[in-house]
Amino acid sequence: MSTQPDAALAASTPLSGLSFSKGHGTGNDFLLLADPDGSIELGVEEVTAACDRHRGLGADGLIRAVPSSLVPEGRALLQNNPEAEWFMDYRNGDGSVSEMCGNGVRVFVHFLIDRGLLSLDEGAAAAVGTRGGIKVIERSPDGYSVDMGPWEFIHPEKAAARAMDALVEADGLEVPRPGLSISMGNPHTVVALAEIAELDATSLSAAPRVDPVPPNGTNVEFVVPDDPLVHDGIGQVTMRVHERGVGETLSCGTGACAAAVATRYWAGADAPDHWAVSVPGGQVGVQFHVGPDGREHVHLSGPAVLIASGTFA
Template sequence: MTTPATLAVTKGHGTQNDFVLLDDRTGTLELDADLVRALADRRAGVGGDGVIRVVRSADLPEGAAVLAADPAAEWFMDYRNADGSLAQMCGNGVRVFVRFLEHLGLADLSDGARLAIGTRAGVRYVTRVVEGYAVDMGVWHLPGGEAARTAGHDALVSAAGLVGERPALSVDMGNPHTVVALASDAELDALDLTRAPAVTPVPPEGTNVELVVPLGEEATPDGVVGHVRMRVHERGVGETRSCGTGACAAALAVATWAGSGAPSVWRVDVPGGTVTVTMLDGDRVELAGPAELVAHGEVDVAALVRGATL
């Protein structure tokens, strides 16, 4: 693998969760943590919450399990957090990844097709919908099991601007989440998420922390829809304008707290917009929302890395 002198990049976002996108369909780019950090740097680089590389599943060690699960998952979303660390999954990132594949002519969902995408959390299936794209995010579960479901929590969270420790519920979306319910918009707005919330017990691989305000339910022509507002601190990134897996975790936690009569569809408001979370049969969940590509350009790699080290 090599690092070229210049690198073609695309900037995209899903509800303002933004990414630097790379076309590496030949599998020749050496994408190390230093290059990821430099690309994601908002002052010396392109800027983003993470870096997403288009690569064939067959060209990555992680791709073997993906292709065994579904040989149609030709393309793998190689997602890295802004700090250079690997991430299992990114719900907003999958939508932007598919939008990028369509831009490159590597996929076409215009005829209602369902596209299989490889990720470190397994195969994800994407279709085009009115909002943009809908992603079957796979099976979710509560790491704390039935004890956590019954108690409504299995962790404690403290955060700057929040009075006292608060009970929280762990949700696994292929990546780890810890969801905290707040009483009001005022509590949510008062949070200082420039510092990572403290979680007890400390998750061994870190966790995304979602702070949510349940906003009730509303009747629509298609049935009752739940509504929540959320902010999120993502591991390896910091506060982001949106988090797709986090929106799913937030809706699932609130539905768990609400009990058996909870709606199966939830509208989740994040600082960058709104996404829709739908609970499917078999403990699966779907995320729907927009995906935009906003710029295409070329990076001088030497200048990029030099600027990042100053």
């Protein structure tokens, strides 16, 4: 597929003539660029124009695949992880730089394979660099599984005492709701709701108001646990998300992990280690395990799809 973006975009961007792909993970969609020599310069205007859904190509974010050795953040990671050849330079749809994206990293690896930049057999794993650290991705029959690394409470002293650390307001909710802030390498605040009707009535056209907001802002997840919570040993929740710098998206990988972390914490010691998180764009799997560093890590699994490729006019 060859796509001709808006003339205003073509006239104002250094992306002209570059090839791109578009992909998604459970509806969370991205534009992807290969930059093997590190020559592409991305500014806020270029990213927002490309991701604009009316005058550009449309996407929740833009991902540049660049050798780790050619960017400062990547070079720092290579010191202890020389196998992480490729770096995921991720920008939100508003042009802001983000630490990483759980759905995006699956699509990123799928893009590298499609472009012949990475070879990865089914069952094999590869390491990539992100601003959220090294991520190890395993290829599976139905997609990819990513070791997202350890999770952390953003305000551990408050979370341990009260199982919440913030109050969250959103249009459609009559009163502020308690939230729990989780770091998955990027910040999240998770709010539990009682039923699907309440989730459906919550408007995410404007960013929820979080007090106190984490230092670098936060993504906000509203979750409804199933009743009963556990089916065949798997915890089940339904989630909607407002992503920092983007707005409501059909899915958020790190957000699904944070939702599972918070719900599991609220459920207590008998809560399972396997979770299914339903989002408007589909379903992803979340699994907890002890990592090589002795800390509890989170694995995220789900599909990755490339839907189109073309050239910027």
